[in-house]
Amino acid sequence: MKCRRCKALAAVALPSHHAGFCPDCFRKFFLKQVETAIRRKKMILPEDKILVALSGGKDSLALMEALTRLGYQPVGLHVDLKIPGSSDVARKTVEDFCSRRGLRLIVADMEEWGLPIPEVRRKVKRPICSICGKIKRHAFNRIALEQGFDVLATGHNLDDETARLFANTLRWDEAHMAGQSPSLPAENGFARKIKPLYRLSEFETAAFAFLTDIEYTTAPCPYSRGASFTAHKALLAQLEARSPGSKISFYEGFLERGRPAFQNRDSDKEQLAPCQYCGMPTSAGACGVCRVRQLLQQS
Amino acid sequence: MKCRRCKALAAVALPSHHAGFCPDCFRKFFLKQVETAIRRKKMILPEDKILVALSGGKDSLALMEALTRLGYQPVGLHVDLKIPGSSDVARKTVEDFCSRRGLRLIVADMEEWGLPIPEVRRKVKRPICSICGKIKRHAFNRIALEQGFDVLATGHNLDDETARLFANTLRWDEAHMAGQSPSLPAENGFARKIKPLYRLSEFETAAFAFLTDIEYTTAPCPYSRGASFTAHKALLAQLEARSPGSKISFYEGFLERGRPAFQNRDSDKEQLAPCQYCGMPTSAGACGVCRVRQLLQQS
Numbered sequence: 001m002k003c004r005r006c007k008a009l010a011a012v013a014l015p016s017h018h019a020g021f022c023p024d025c026f027r028k029f030f031l032k033q034v035e036t037a038i039r040r041k042k043m044i045l046p047e048d049k050i051l052v053a054l055s056g057g058k059d060s061l062a063l064m065e066a067l068t069r070l071g072y073q074p075v076g077l078h079v080d081l082k083i084p085g086s087s088d089v090a091r092k093t094v095e096d097f098c099s100r101r102g103l104r105l106i107v108a109d110m111e112e113w114g115l116p117i118p119e120v121r122r123k124v125k126r127p128i129c130s131i132c133g134k135i136k137r138h139a140f141n142r143i144a145l146e147q148g149f150d151v152l153a154t155g156h157n158l159d160d161e162t163a164r165l166f167a168n169t170l171r172w173d174e175a176h177m178a179g180q181s182p183s184l185p186a187e188n189g190f191a192r193k194i195k196p197l198y199r200l201s202e203f204e205t206a207a208f209a210f211l212t213d214i215e216y217t218t219a220p221c222p223y224s225r226g227a228s229f230t231a232h233k234a235l236l237a238q239l240e241a242r243s244p245g246s247k248i249s250f251y252e253g254f255l256e257r258g259r260p261a262f263q264n265r266d267s268d269k270e271q272l273a274p275c276q277y278c279g280m281p282t283s284a285g286a287c288g289v290c291r292v293r294q295l296l297q298q299s
Numbered sequence: 300m301k302c303r304r305c306k307a308l309a310a311v312a313l314p315s316h317h318a319g320f321c322p323d324c325f326r327k328f329f330l331k332q333v334e335t336a337i338r339r340k341k342m343i344l345p346e347d348k349i350l351v352a353l354s355g356g357k358d359s360l361a362l363m364e365a366l367t368r369l370g371y372q373p374v375g376l377h378v379d380l381k382i383p384g385s386s387d388v389a390r391k392t393v394e395d396f397c398s399r400r401g402l403r404l405i406v407a408d409m410e411e412w413g414l415p416i417p418e419v420r421r422k423v424k425r426p427i428c429s430i431c432g433k434i435k436r437h438a439f440n441r442i443a444l445e446q447g448f449d450v451l452a453t454g455h456n457l458d459d460e461t462a463r464l465f466a467n468t469l470r471w472d473e474a475h476m477a478g479q480s481p482s483l484p485a486e487n488g489f490a491r492k493i494k495p496l497y498r499l500s501e502f503e504t505a506a507f508a509f510l511t512d513i514e515y516t517t518a519p520c521p522y523s524r525g526a527s528f529t530a531h532k533a534l535l536a537q538l539e540a541r542s543p544g545s546k547i548s549f550y551e552g553f554l555e556r557g558r559p560a561f562q563n564r565d566s567d568k569e570q571l572a573p574c575q576y577c578g579m580p581t582s583a584g585a586c587g588v589c590r591v592r593q594l595l596q597q598s
Contacts, residue, residue: 169468170538170545172552174560231541235534239469242530246469253471261473261560 005029012207016244023211030208033199034066041183043194044151050074051149051191053140054097054105056090056217058209059155061097063197065212067153068101074153076105079139081132082116086221093217106147108139114293121223123295128223131292138289142280144191156182156195159202162236162247163229165254178262181255188272189281199248304328311506315543322510326368329507332498333365340482342493343450349373350448350490352439353396353404355389355516357508358454360396362496364511366452367400373452375404378438380431381415385520392516405446407438413592420522422594427522430591437588441579443490455481455494458501461535461546462528464553477561480554487571488580498547 001010003022010020014029021029038044050067054060054076067074078094081087091107098105110116115135121128144152161182168176182198184190197205209216220226239246274280275287282288300309302321309319313328320328337343349366353359353375366373377393380386390406397404409415414434420427443451460481467475481497483489496504508515519525538545573579574586581587 169557170549170552172549172556174556235537238534250469250471253469257471257473258468261563264560264563 011211012204014204016201016240016248018244026207027211030200030204031066031069033204034063034196035070037182037196037199038070038194041181041194043153043183043196044072048150049148050151050153051077051106051140051144051147052153053136053155054078054094055155056093056097057155058214058216058218059157059160059197059202059205061094061155061214061216062205062209062212063153063155064097064103065101065214066208067196068103074103075149076103077140077143078105078107079136080107080109080111081136082109082111083118083221083223086219087117089217089219093215097214097216106143108143110135110139113139114296115289117223119296120292124292129228132223135289135292138278138280138287141191142278145189145280149191151192151194153194153196155197155205157197157200157202157205158247158251159233159236160229161195161198162251163232165251166232166236167229169258174262177254177259181259189274189279198251201247310510311503313503315500315539315547317543325506326510329499329503330365330368332503333362333495334369336481336495336498337369337493340480340493342452342482342495343371347449348447349450349452350376350405350439350443350446351452352435352454353377353393354454355392355396356454357513357515357517358456358459358496358501358504360393360454360513360515361504361508361511362452362454363396363402364400364513365507366495367402373402374448375402376439376442377404377406378435379406379408379410380435381408381410382417382520382522385518386416388516388518392514396513396515405442407442409434409438412438413595414588416522418595419591423591428527431522434588434591437577437579437586440490441577444488444579448490450491450493452493452495454496454504456496456499456501456504457546457550458532458535459528460494460497461550462531464550465531465535466528473561476553476558480558488573488578497550500546 001013001020003010003025004019005025006022008022011023012026013020044050050072052064052074054064064074064076076098078091080091117132120131124131140152165180168180182195184193186192236247270283272281272283275282275290276285277290278287280287300312300319302309302324303318304324305321307321310322311325312319349371351363351373353363363373363375375397377390379390416431419430423430439451464479467479481494483492485491535546569582571580571582574581574589575584576589577586579586
């Protein structure tokens with residue numbers, strides 16, 4: 001197969017685009033997809049201060065790399081969860097990535113925040129993955145707002161987004177469908193949130209990471225039973241193999257015609273007020289994360 | 300495995316209901332599901348004259364059998380498409396089924412209607428399956444209205460309905476989502492349409508047909524490349540195997556929360572008027588089926 005742009009030998013085949021690219025043209029293609037996402041969904045204004053959540057995995061680091069190459073000056077945010085055998089590697093990966101490229105990095109240490117995940121896991125009876133996710137989103141939002149960032153970017157890719165959409169659709173979960181978007185405005189005490197990789201598949205972000213010499217971590221979390229939506233992703237992969245382009249058209253069609261139908265109906269939103277301890281939005285007096293912190297302090 | 304109702308040896312295992320049934324209790328279970336569908340979706344009023352479209356396959360004959368066993372007095376309608384090697388068998392199957400049970404049957408002969416499918420296929424350039432479907436629905440509606448039936452019942456099962464819903468959802472096809480329901484009211488010159496088997500899987504209708512000694516035809520149409528939505532059905536079968544009950548909850552959730560969102564938006568419906576030749580509703584002066592008939596007469 002030849003590169004669609006320059007006719008050199010292709011290194012990356014992309015059936016959903018009926019194309020293959022050589023390494024250099026693939027990097028250009030990738031950046032163009034990110035640019036298109038940012039432009040079409042009005043993700044970033046010229047003067048915006050951008051915070052990028054960096055886990056140390058391929059998606060978040062590829063996003064940071066792409067934004068930098070597109071001329072933005074994003075700041076990294078790493079949440080150190082203090083999970084033995086996983087957090088050390090992740091933090092070092094992110095620190096090395098940022099220092100090598102001269103990028104500013106903020107590290108939020110969950111030990112210092114009174115929320116080390118191993119202890120949370122011991123004390124709280126609910127499934128740890130959902131609490132850990134809540135704590136991470138809390139840290140992202142708090143740092144973004146308190147340190148004056150205009151927008152918080154995460155590395156969710158097309159496979160993440162379509163698998164989540166598929167799960168929401170199977171349940172016809174109106175509230176989650178109304179709230180699923182690659183670009184959510186700032187409101188109710190939440191920072192603006194964007195997903196500039198939503199047009200790119202997991203395969204494409206992995207290829208970009210490889211072709212831009214990104215060293216990322218693949219160490220799995222010892223508390224997790226595997227990535228989320230694995231089975232849904234496998235079903236959608238079959239669909240994509242059968243009709244290339246299915247995933248992006250499912251997702252874009254949802255944004256154009258599906259989501260608006262549910263947004264109109266989502267009129268009875270919860271009333272939110274600042275948490276009495278941390279100031280982050282909550283429907284109770286104290287937010288869920290502060291309540292977990294208190295539980296840990298009591299014992 | 301034991302029968303859930305009577306503890307005899309089970310003959311049919313139903314993972315989505317976490318149950319197994321002996322033959323007698325399975326028939327009761329099946330009839331109960333049909334009854335539940337009719338009651339919940341207000342499909343049939345006590346005095347309604349019911350017309351059932353009978354292809355000769357397991358679903359339509361199982362539906363006719365179930366309605367009869369539930370005390371209704373449905374009339375059968377078979378559309379003889381005049382396809383060599385397929386229509387003869389289908390017609391004979393339906394005629395035998397009805398005569399053995401003393402049920403009234405109307406046969407609509409497409410030769411007499413000036414619409415034999417082999418000739419339609421020779422003259423019309425578009426894909427034959429979609430035109431043939433249109434002709435059948437036209438015949439169903441015309442006979443129902445002209446002969447004073449209150450409701451037209453078809454044998455669509457849960458697998459048919461979820462596969463169609465999945466296809467509509469992947470495209471976020473608002474109009475088709477607004478129009479998909481197991482119970483459509485009479486309007487705009489269309490008869491009331493119901494699908495009393497929508498809660499039952501293809502496996503369950505096949506089991507009911509087998510356990511009630513229904514002789515049905517499995518002869519494939521020589522013009523078709525196979526059943527519709529085969530690939531979608533395979534994906535949904537995987538989902539169902541992984542989490543039993545997924546299909547019915549996907550479909551019922553759609554009826555409760557998905558469809559209403561699209562119905563509200565479906566305000567710009569086409570204006571329909573009676574066809575100048577047959578009186579059936581159409582957005583043009585002559586309906587699509589009458590135009591096909593004229594094309595055949597011209598040559």
